[in-house]
Amino acid sequence: xxxxxxxxxxxxxxxxxxxxxxxxxxxxxxxxxxxxxxxxxxxxxxxxxxxxxxxxxxxxxxxxxxxxxxxxxxxxxxxxx
Numbered sequence: 001x002x003x004x005x006x007x008x009x010x011x012x013x014x015x016x017x018x019x020x021x022x023x024x025x026x027x028x029x030x031x032x033x034x035x036x037x038x039x040x041x042x043x044x045x046x047x048x049x050x051x052x053x054x055x056x057x058x059x060x061x062x063x064x065x066x067x068x069x070x071x072x073x074x075x076x077x078x079x080x081x
Contacts, residue, residue, distance in 0.1 A: 016045070023051065023058050036062040038070050 011019045020026040028034040034043045037059035041047070049068055050061040052075070061071045 019051075025051070025058065025060070034060055036060060036064070036067055038062075038067040039064055041067075 017026060020029060025034060029044060029048075032042050032044070035041065036043050037052075037054065038061060041062045041064065043060045043062050047063045048060060049063045050071060052059055052061065052071065054074075061067050
């Protein structure tokens with residue numbers, strides 16, 4: 001049986017603002033200019049699910065189950081649209 005290791009990275013709510021600022025995402029979020037990398041929905045604190053790298057850029061994913069499913073498939077190496 002092979003042993004798989006996973007790294008889970010999380011940001012506590014009280015650290016979210018500093019984390020977003022460090023990535024240059026806080027101002028765009030405050031101005032409602034930050035968009036989900038999958039559906040284009042405006043991403044705010046209340047619907048931010050994930051921050052992830054893609055093609056040398058930092059992107060965000062909203063809380064839509066469809067967007068999350070696409071993110072998971074892409075991170076696993078699939079070609080979900």
